[in-house]
Amino acid sequence: MTAKISIIGAGMTGSTSAAWLAEREIADLVLVDVVEGMPQGKALDLLEAMPVLGKDVTLVGSNDYEATKGSDIVVITAGIPRKPGMSRDDLLTTNAEIVGKATRESLKYSPEAIFIVLTNPLDTMAYLTMKAGKLPPQRVVGQAGILDSARMRAFVALETGVSVENIHCYVMGGHGDEMVPLTRHSNIAGIPLDEYLSADKLAAIVERTRKGGGEIVSLLKTGSAYYAPAAAIAQMAEAILKDKHLIVPAAAYMQGEYGLKDIFFGAPVMLGRKGVERIVEYSLNAEEKAALERSAAAVKETVEALRKLISL
Numbered sequence: 181m182t183a184k185i186s187i188i189g190a191g192m193t194g195s196t197s198a199a200w201l202a203e204r205e206i207a208d209l210v211l212v213d214v215v216e217g218m219p220q221g222k223a224l225d226l227l228e229a230m231p232v233l234g235k236d237v238t239l240v241g242s243n244d245y246e247a248t249k250g251s252d253i254v255v256i257t258a259g260i261p262r263k264p265g266m267s268r269d270d271l272l273t274t275n276a277e278i279v280g281k282a283t284r285e286s287l288k289y290s291p292e293a294i295f296i297v298l299t300n301p302l303d304t305m306a307y308l309t310m311k312a313g314k315l316p317p318q319r320v321v322g323q324a325g326i327l328d329s330a331r332m333r334a335f336v337a338l339e340t341g342v343s344v345e346n347i348h349c350y351v352m353g354g355h356g357d358e359m360v361p362l363t364r365h366s367n368i369a370g371i372p373l374d375e376y377l378s379a380d381k382l383a384a385i386v387e388r389t390r391k392g393g394g395e396i397v398s399l400l401k402t403g404s405a406y407y408a409p410a411a412a413i414a415q416m417a418e419a420i421l422k423d424k425h426l427i428v429p430a431a432a433y434m435q436g437e438y439g440l441k442d443i444f445f446g447a448p449v450m451l452g453r454k455g456v457e458r459i460v461e462y463s464l465n466a467e468e469k470a471a472l473e474r475s476a477a478a479v480k481e482t483v484e485a486l487r488k489l490i491s492l
């Protein structure tokens with residue numbers, strides 16, 4: 181394999197990302213974690229699954245960043261996950277320290293890598309990665325929008341009985357309860373969602389999507405979602421390595437798009453070999469714009485809280 185992806189944080193999302201990525205057979209994989217033996221054990225377990233899957237992927241686990249040398253992509257999932265009753269923002273202090281270090285250490289060995297950030301609070305951790313690494317905005321993208329949109333798609337599929345492949349949903353905004361599911365831009369095989377579903381049913385789906393992460397946290401009790409977030413990571417990494425110019429919802433650095441500046445925010449972005457190639461701008465009505473502004477205000481608040489913790 182010529183491409184290499186390193187995943188910092190070999191916990192639930194990190195190791196599940198490795199599993200989904202290995203199935204795609206697009207890169208050799210390295211798992212790094214602070215816990216001794218754990219990344220080594222998980223990488224070996226996954227390596228031993230490759231003959232069964234018929235995939236020629238090498239997997240290595242390490243407690244040392246040297247193993248990540250020459251990575252094309254670095255995925256940051258290191259941090260603490262949410263517990264019941266915690267918001268994503270409650271994770272800020274602990275995760276800021278972990279993500280800052282993960283970025284700087286990774287860059288020592290992979291100065292050209294593109295960073296996909298998953299650690300929460302997502303938009304703020306992506307911002308921190310860009311600042312801590314002094315990276316051009318194009319090389320940092322946060323995973324959230326694919327997940328939030330996939331949740332909405334899954335709920336629409338459950339409600340309608342239509343294949344998930346026919347269901348296209350787009351969620352914008354910060355990865356928090358103020359996220360903005362765009363019902364007007366979502367459709368089932370080209371039929372607008374609001375024509376297919378009653379207003380009540382659609383409103384219930386929007387609400388469940390917004391609270392989708394919390395629903396899983398309260399069921400799991402000891403951690404947060406990892407299968408769907410990790411599947412999204414795999415899709416993003418593949419789009420980058422294969423230079424697909426794939427448009428997906430993800431968190432990118434705003435430089436005037438949607439009237440926003442100097443925050444990471446969920447929007448449709450085009451992913452290719454250089455990272456974020458473009459931020460796509462939907463035409464939005466007044467109601468949608470107001471919802472985005474509320475979501476942006478929530479993200480800005482967390483970025484301000486981060487600034488109080490560390491100088492950026």
Ligand code: APR
Pocket residue numbers: 188189190191192193194212213214215257258259260261262271275278281282298299300301403404405406409
């Ligand atoms: N360097 C490397 N790994 C670290 C560090 C560090 N400084 N600090 C913690 N870790 C590791 C932990 O040892 C753990 O294995 O990060 C891993 C996180 O894994 P989990 O606790 O299983 O959490 P996970 O569900 O994967 O979520 C991680 O992603 O979705 C977000 O909100 C979630 O912020 C959380 C992150």
